[in-house]
Amino acid sequence: MSKMLNLKLKIWRQAGPNDAGSFLDVDAKEIPEDASFLEMLDIVNERLIADDIEPVAFGHDCREGICGSCGVMINGQAHGPEKATATCQLHMRKFNDGDKIVVEPWQAASFPILKDLMVDRRAFDRIVEAGGFISVPTGTAPDANEIPIPKEVADTAMDAAACIGCGACVAACPNSAAQLFTSAKLAHLNVLPQGQPERYRRTEAMVETMESFFGSCTNHGECHEACPKEIPLDFIAMMNRDYVKSKIKNRSLASQR
Amino acid sequence: MVTLDAKIPEGPIAEKWDNHKFSVKLVNPANKRRFEVIVVGTGLAGASAAASLAELGYQVKVFTFHDSPRRAHSIAAQGGINAAKNYRNDGDSVYRLFYDTVKGGDYRSREANVHRLAQVSVDIIDQCAAQGVPFAREYGGLLANRSFGGAQVSRTFYARGQTGQQLLLGAYQALAGQIAAGKVTLYNQSDVLDVVVKDGEAKGIVVRDMLTGQVEAHSAHAVVLATGGYGNVYYLSTNAMASNVTAAWRAHRRGALFANPCYSQIHPTCIPASDEFQSKLTLMSESLRNDGRIWVPRDRDELRSPGQIPDEERYYYLEEKYPSFGNLVPRDVASRNSKTVVDEGRGVGPLKNGVYLDFAAAIARDGEQVVRERYGNLFDMYERITGENPYQVPMRIYPAIHYTMGGLWVDYNLMTTIPGLYALGECNFSDHGANRLGASALMQGLADGYFVLPYTIGDYLAPKLGEKPVPTDDPVFQQAIKEVDDRTRQWTSKTGGTHSVEYYHRELGKIVWEYCGMARNETGLEKALSEIPALREEFRKNVKVLGSPDGVNTTLEKVNRVDDFMEFAELKARDALHRNESCGGHFREESQTPEGEALRDDENFAYVGAWEWNGPDTPQTLHKEDLHFENVKLTQRSYK
Ligand SMILES: Cc1cc2nc3c(=O)[nH]c(=O)nc-3n(C[C@H](O)[C@H](O)[C@H](O)COP(=O)(O)OP(=O)(O)OC[C@H]3O[C@@H](n4cnc5c(N)ncnc54)[C@H](O)[C@@H]3O)c2cc1C
Ligand code: FES
Numbered sequence: 011m012s013k014m015l016n017l018k019l020k021i022w023r024q025a026g027p028n029d030a031g032s033f034l035d036v037d038a039k040e041i042p043e044d045a046s047f048l049e050m051l052d053i054v055n056e057r058l059i060a061d062d063i064e065p066v067a068f069g070h071d072c073r074e075g076i077c078g079s080c081g082v083m084i085n086g087q088a089h090g091p092e093k094a095t096a097t098c099q100l101h102m103r104k105f106n107d108g109d110k111i112v113v114e115p116w117q118a119a120s121f122p123i124l125k126d127l128m129v130d131r132r133a134f135d136r137i138v139e140a141g142g143f144i145s146v147p148t149g150t151a152p153d154a155n156e157i158p159i160p161k162e163v164a165d166t167a168m169d170a171a172a173c174i175g176c177g178a179c180v181a182a183c184p185n186s187a188a189q190l191f192t193s194a195k196l197a198h199l200n201v202l203p204q205g206q207p208e209r210y211r212r213t214e215a216m217v218e219t220m221e222s223f224f225g226s227c228t229n230h231g232e233c234h235e236a237c238p239k240e241i242p243l244d245f246i247a248m249m250n251r252d253y254v255k256s257k258i259k260n261r262s263l264a265s266q267r
Numbered sequence: 268m269v270t271l272d273a274k275i276p277e278g279p280i281a282e283k284w285d286n287h288k289f290s291v292k293l294v295n296p297a298n299k300r301r302f303e304v305i306v307v308g309t310g311l312a313g314a315s316a317a318a319s320l321a322e323l324g325y326q327v328k329v330f331t332f333h334d335s336p337r338r339a340h341s342i343a344a345q346g347g348i349n350a351a352k353n354y355r356n357d358g359d360s361v362y363r364l365f366y367d368t369v370k371g372g373d374y375r376s377r378e379a380n381v382h383r384l385a386q387v388s389v390d391i392i393d394q395c396a397a398q399g400v401p402f403a404r405e406y407g408g409l410l411a412n413r414s415f416g417g418a419q420v421s422r423t424f425y426a427r428g429q430t431g432q433q434l435l436l437g438a439y440q441a442l443a444g445q446i447a448a449g450k451v452t453l454y455n456q457s458d459v460l461d462v463v464v465k466d467g468e469a470k471g472i473v474v475r476d477m478l479t480g481q482v483e484a485h486s487a488h489a490v491v492l493a494t495g496g497y498g499n500v501y502y503l504s505t506n507a508m509a510s511n512v513t514a515a516w517r518a519h520r521r522g523a524l525f526a527n528p529c530y531s532q533i534h535p536t537c538i539p540a541s542d543e544f545q546s547k548l549t550l551m552s553e554s555l556r557n558d559g560r561i562w563v564p565r566d567r568d569e570l571r572s573p574g575q576i577p578d579e580e581r582y583y584y585l586e587e588k589y590p591s592f593g594n595l596v597p598r599d600v601a602s603r604n605s606k607t608v609v610d611e612g613r614g615v616g617p618l619k620n621g622v623y624l625d626f627a628a629a630i631a632r633d634g635e636q637v638v639r640e641r642y643g644n645l646f647d648m649y650e651r652i653t654g655e656n657p658y659q660v661p662m663r664i665y666p667a668i669h670y671t672m673g674g675l676w677v678d679y680n681l682m683t684t685i686p687g688l689y690a691l692g693e694c695n696f697s698d699h700g701a702n703r704l705g706a707s708a709l710m711q712g713l714a715d716g717y718f719v720l721p722y723t724i725g726d727y728l729a730p731k732l733g734e735k736p737v738p739t740d741d742p743v744f745q746q747a748i749k750e751v752d753d754r755t756r757q758w759t760s761k762t763g764g765t766h767s768v769e770y771y772h773r774e775l776g777k778i779v780w781e782y783c784g785m786a787r788n789e790t791g792l793e794k795a796l797s798e799i800p801a802l803r804e805e806f807r808k809n810v811k812v813l814g815s816p817d818g819v820n821t822t823l824e825k826v827n828r829v830d831d832f833m834e835f836a837e838l839k840a841r842d843a844l845h846r847n848e849s850c851g852g853h854f855r856e857e858s859q860t861p862e863g864e865a866l867r868d869d870e871n872f873a874y875v876g877a878w879e880w881n882g883p884d885t886p887q888t889l890h891k892e893d894l895h896f897e898n899v900k901l902t903q904r905s906y907k
Contacts, residue, residue: 012541012542025818026818026819042541042542042544044541044542044653044654045542045544046546046652048546049544049545049546052544052546052769053544056767056769056770059767059811059813059822060767062813063813064813064814064822065813065821065822067819067820067821069334070508071333071338071340071507071508071509072338072340072342072343072507072508073507073508073546073547073549074343074549074648075648076342076343076429076432077338077340077342077343077507078335078337078338079333079334079338092651095651099648099651099652101651101652101654103654124478124819125818125819128819130334131334131335132334132335132455134335135335135336135337135443135453135455138439138440138443139443139444139446139447140447141447142440142443143398143440143441143443143444144397144398144399144440145444146394146397146398146441147319147322148315148318148319148322148394148441148717148718148721149390149394149717149718150397151390151393151394151396151397151398152393152397153393154352154392154393154395154396154397154402154410155354155409155410157396158404158407158408158409159404159408160404160406160408161404161405161406161408164401164402164403164404165401167399167401168401168426168427168433171401171426171432171433171436172427172429172432174432175335175337175338198399198401199399202399202401204396204397204398204399205399
């Protein structure tokens with residue numbers, strides 16, 4: 011049997027995007043410390059339903075820290091206190107009996123609240139659509155071993171590609187900037203040989219789309235601290251360099267037409 | 268009357284696909300944009316299909332219940348993807364991958380489909396590498412491989428422990444490019460709740476907007492379902508929480524035959540459930556069995572901690588029973604043996620519901636650093652979940668439901684028994700027979716989406732040039748919309764419910780796991796067939812769904828899905844009862860060898876069992892597609 015915790019929760023409730031919203035106080039008794047944070051919310055929800063109160067809506071799916079669906083502010087921290095851990099992988103044994111826990115949705119103008127703890131992160135998809143891909147129609151690819159890629163380069167691409175698109179970086183940033191997310195996608199594609207032809211076009215388009223939705227970066231580094239995949243800040247510097255270059259490169263490419 | 272025509276092309280096995288590609292009807296490039304295609308699902312199968320069809324010029328609408336296409340369940344696959352590249356020079360070939368897959372599937376798959384899968388596997392790796400999928404590489408810059416799930420060759424490509432994520436991001440990005448180009452329209456947070464059939468052909472779908480609750484219809488020339496598997500009928504599984512059978516089930520109710528629903532795969536290395544609150548099970552990669560030794564205490568009443576139990580008092584049951592394969596026996600064999608020892612009362616952990624996977628020997632032999640390099644991520648994940656440090660105490664593992672081989676019946680073109688309705692990826696039944704090999708689901712999803720459907724769909728569409736999609740104000744559409752709307756609203760409009768949706772889902776899972784899980788027998792299945800309808804009735808009467816249907820309501824989304832699982836579970840048990848043989852993931856206790864291994868009955872069961880819907884509360888009718896093995900000889904598997 012798990013050890014049990016008694017917790018005092020304050021959970022944000024909001025019926026819809028235009029509703030004012032308010033906190034719900036929950037006396038969460040007998041929460042097993044082996045439960046994950048989301049399982050704790052499941053238990054709370056089952057009790058709410060028993061009392062004829064609509065359960066709290068929150069985003070989640072894989073519960074393995076990979077799909078990026080989950081994510082809430084826990085006592086003001088995106089994904090809570092454990093480093094490199096998404097909300098679904100955080101377990102209650104990281105808390106103490108009697109703790110007060112405030113649970114809120116991501117807060118960022120470009121992530122409108124849909125309901126309770128669920129937010130709309132579609133702006134991220136718009137950034138990827140702006141250029142976060144390598145154009146290679148199905149069936150046109152050369153043999154996979156035709157283009158050798160140094161292991162270090164493949165590893166860096168993988169470090170960047172590990173981003174799960176959860177939005178914690180934006181939620182943790184005082185300016186609600188999306189630099190870490192955008193730069194991770196750019197780094198993934200821009201370091202690979204296959205990504206070179208579209209490199210500067212991609213960079214310019216993605217950065218500008220990002221700017222149309224999100225705030226600007228003032229180098230706080232909170233995004234990296236909150237990131238469940240520990241995406242390095244270096245990628246932001248790489249993006250900035252490429253963006254400056256892209257202005258010149260794209261013009262000179264255009265003039266060669 | 269349904270007739271099952273698999274449309275397997277003529278010719279020798281290695282030429283069938285090429286012959287077929289040549290003989291199917293083509294839609295000329297300029298005409299493709301005159302056709303509209305609906306794709307449901309943005310996992311590996313759906314995203315790759317939607318992107319490829321759009322590149323060809325078709326007008327595509329793609330639907331997913333996720334907020335972003337990138338969140339599909341495929342994202343969670345860890346281990347890798349197979350392909351017959353033979354980059355290792357170790358004797359792999361298209362034929363060997365074909366052979367291994369047919370054998371691994373325990374001779375219950377269609378040879379022609381499997382051969383095609385092995386053929387296109389090589390193109391998948393090329394495609395993905397070109398998209399920028401960061402596959403693991405050697406220092407020379409070429410792609411790395413590993414051997415996976417007991418395969419005798421190294422044909423598995425991987426991207427750290429996140430292969431599914433990287434392949435899905437590749438397909439998602441290709442899709443994003445097509446969305447930006449205006450070739451694909453994306454409908455996210457859209458729950459597809461019915462398939463619309465007119466004059467015997469699929470003409471569209473009915474969708475509930477999960478943000479507004481609005482129910483509406485979409486029409487097209489063809490509909491493609493790529494909606495994943497039905498593992499969550501067990502409640503506890505390694506599947507993502509929202510994975511469900513609804514789209515496939517609704518198609519079944521509209522006339523699509525459902526094939527082999529009794530087949531489901533159990534993965535031997537998952538973290539055992541810790542309590543009633545457990546919401547899902549977490550897979551620990553199979554690669555752990557390369558170095559971990561599996562054991563339980565010999566003494567059922569053992570109380571000592573594992574480190575204090577001397578070697579001779581440990582029962583290394585896999586090593587003892589299968590000296591040549593040891594801990595690396597196939598998934599089904601490893602799983603059943605764990606069940607046996609736990610059922611005997613030798614289980615470990617507070618609930619006695621697991622077995623040890625012990626790395627002490629590997630750490631003593633290679634050092635902790637080497638083990639950390641190999642499995643560091645997995646060990647960290649284990650510790651995060653259980654609070655135990657696997658470098659010091661053995662992991663506890665137990666089998667869990669992981670994958671489902673059954674699904675909508677499809678012909679060689681991946682078309683269901685409803686013309687114009689296709690099924691791709693885990694939601695069809697096609698390639699894995701009664702058991703899937705590790706790293707072959709990702710391969711199949713991408714094969715279907717990138718390289719099969721884009722060729723075969725033209726055969727159906729070409730003759731329809733000039734036909735317009737049925738307008739959604741047509742009475743069939745209006746009727747279907749009304750049915751979905753009424754069905755959805757009934758849950759919130761009734762009062763006096765007693766239990767939550769979650770409660771009923773968990774109860775259903777217990778029945779299905781108990782009687783239709785790792786081992787099945789006639790008495791148990793009969794019991795399931797009486798308990799499931801009773802639970803369904805109680806659920807429909809007493810389930811409590813709060814909140815409004817006009818807006819976000821996650822309980823309401825779930826109640827429709829559980830309602831479909833309640834019907835599906837019964838068919839699953841019926842199929843398991845009728846298949847009185849053991850094969851792959853389907854183990855009938857009545858049918859085993861004297862040593863307790865699965866015993867097939869090729870005389871009577873070498874067929875695909877495909878079930879036809881006859882209306883609510885009426886048993887389905889069984890149709891059989893006989894399987895012919897012209898290339899691979901049927902043998903009894905043995906891992907001794
Ligand atoms: C933990 C884990 C690890 C795995 N590891 C491996 C591995 O290493 N190698 C391997 O080969 N396989 C692996 N598998 C299996 C493999 O991941 C899956 O079989 C495969 O990804 C399924 O892909 P899919 O495209 O068919 O469906 P999914 O990825 O399940 O996608 C289904 C899609 O359909 C949508 N959808 C479903 N129903 C509806 C509806 N009604 N309305 C709207 N949208 C809907 C969903 O939103 C989603 O986009 C693993 C599976 C698990 C659970
Ligand atoms: S639920 Fe998927 S990352 Fe948390």
